[in-house]
Amino acid sequence: MSDTDRLCFDTTKIDKLQELRERGVTLYPYTFERKDTVTGIKERFSGIGHDKSEEEVSTAGRVYVVRQHGKTIFADMGDSDGRLQLYLRKNDLGEEQFDLFRQYVDAGDIIGVVGHVFRTKMGEITIWVDRFELLTKSVCPLPEKFHGLKNVETRYRQRYLDLIMNEESRETFRTRSRIISLLRQFLFEREYLEFETPTLQPIYGGANARPFTTHHNALDQKLYLRIAPELYLKRLVVGGFDRVFEIAKNFRNEDIDTNHNPEFSMVEIYEAYRDYNDMMDLTEEIFSYLAETIHGKPVCSFAGQELDFTRPWRRLSMEEAVREYAGIDINAMSLEELRAFGLERCVEGCESATTRGEYLVLFFEHFGEKQLVQPTFVYDFPVENSPLAKKHRSKEGMTERFELFIAGMEMANGFSELNDPLDQKARLELQDAKRQRGDLEAQMVDYDFINALGYGMPPTGGVGIGIDRLVMLLTGKDSIKEVLLFPQMRTPVSGSNGSEPEQDGGEE
Incomplete structure (x- = not known):
């Protein structure tokens, strides 16, 4: 066709x-x-x-x-x-x-x-x-007046028609617009400054993800769509802006499912002289404020469950989460025992894990994530998978990093930001070595960013919050495609009516 x-x-x-x-x-x-x-x-x-x-x-x-x-x-x-x-x-x-x-x-x-x-x-x-x-x-x-537009794929492919026919969809995107406006207002009132950083980057970084690549003809240069604005925002902190944020479009060349789209929105926030404990407090404030403002109370319904955003929220270390949900003490077992435990329970990736920290993350993701329904901070991640977070002040091999989980979804990721340029250089070079060996999600070395740290970045706390998933929670939508105006879709198969509106049902 x-x-x-x-x-x-x-x-x-x-x-x-x-x-x-x-x-x-x-x-x-x-x-x-x-x-x-x-x-x-x-x-x-x-x-x-x-x-x-x-x-x-x-x-x-x-x-x-x-x-x-x-x-x-x-x-x-x-x-x-x-x-x-x-x-x-x-x-x-x-x-x-x-x-x-x-x-x-x-x-x-x-x-x-x-x-x-x-x-x-x-x-x-x-x-x-x-x-x-x-x-x-x-x-x-x-579409016919009594039945409207109900075909899900048509609603996503032809959002303009969905908005014409479905008041519920229009209300969802009104709420999305309001959430972003309220988020800006919240941060402006606390004297954060909003900036815009490059979307096209010569070196990608700020997260472990596979990038999209492109080519600039005039410069004859390979460029990447950003996977995160993190390294540029930290440069601004180095330059003397103590409170910064960006509501950014990010791009990651990854799978598409109910929680992921290759183009997505997030807000990243950085504040000098703060740490990851302060960022957990700030994240609580943001979510509670938005839920209360949108719904008139600090609760909302999502996927048949009532989520309560009343502060304070539960906080547990990743080691505590694995003890609770996997039933093991990661520090009391040898690497051989950890591998055997993972293989017996079909934990994906454990056959190639080589360190205690890698097993810790794999077991948490397998046993713990989906159990965290009410807002829960999981903190203290191993250094192996946290190349931009500062080493823990008292736990060997760990970093001061947290993630927020709600309804089994990761909603936010924050650190006490690494500001030691020598440590940062060593960790990014380890990432680049993984990339050279074929790890498509490992980060590159951004030597200009390391130079920026060399001029001195104050102690800094940072957090990134996924806006699309936040909107999902506050509108009760269980698919990210419901809160993206134009989600990425597979090209219709030749001979199908992929982009044509389906007329559901007959006249009543």
Whole structure:
């Protein structure tokens, strides 16, 4: 199937379009003086009776339903705020205008109307239309009015159609916008500065992930889409900005599932003279504030469970988590015993693990992560998998790193940031050696970043929070595709109707 074959154009609608042109009707005009929104009209005329208002209203929106009754027509029109009923009479509009609406205005078209407001006998606030203007003639049919758009793949591939048809989807993305706005407000009030760092980077770093690569023709240089803004934000701390953050688009060449998309959003926050304990406190404050502001209380429902964000949250070390959920003391067993334990319980990756720290992480991920439903900080990670975190002040072989888990998902990752340039050089060179041996997720050595540390970075705490998963929690959506406007999708198979809207069900 060609791309042209996937177009949704309806021949009947195309014919109407041509007929309107032949009649001299101005199609696709440039503007309309919309003075009122649907919500504004409903609020202003909430006490209206059956008599028409003296005040005139002017609004515009998409037609969803047209119901013809001889010399009168009822229609439902909606804008981004909601829907409102229209009432049109032949005696008011005149025969030409009335017939124009009756013959050529369909569900999906966008119109502007001017009229007066009244309440019908059924109690519905309605605009008694004095005149209308066809602003946009749609040539693709909407899904049937009673069943809407329910096909999940079509909703993701054609989000514009999903937003037209489904108020729940519009509300999800209104909430997403509000969450990001509230997050900025929260940080601004605490005197953090927002910055923008490069998306195209000559050296990727800041996380263990496989990057996307590209090429700059003029420079004849290989570049990478950033996997994290971390190393650039830390350069800003070196430069003297004590509180910084960025709401960033990151890109990781990884699998796609209900919790992962190769393009995703996160906020990274850094504050000088703080450590990972302070960042755990800050993360608690952010989540609790957002939950309380969005829901009016510090709880929300997700995947059939009630999540409670009331502070303080549970905190346990990774070693404690493995003791609790795997039933073993990692420090009381030899490497051979740890390997045998992992193989017996089919722990992925344990056949290649060589250190106690590697086993600790594998056992936590296998036994512990999914058990952490209520907000829980897991802290003190082994140095092997934490190349950017400062070594623990009292635990040999560990770092001052934490991750936040809610509903079995990793929600945040934070450190007491490593600011020793010699230690950082050694750890990144170990990462690069792994990369040279074929570890596609290992980090490169960023010598300019190490130079920056060489000029001195104060003690610093940092945390990164996944915005998409945060929105999932606060909107009760169990798939990341539900909170991304345009999630990455596999190209439709030739011969399928992959991008075409499916019409679910028949007329009731």
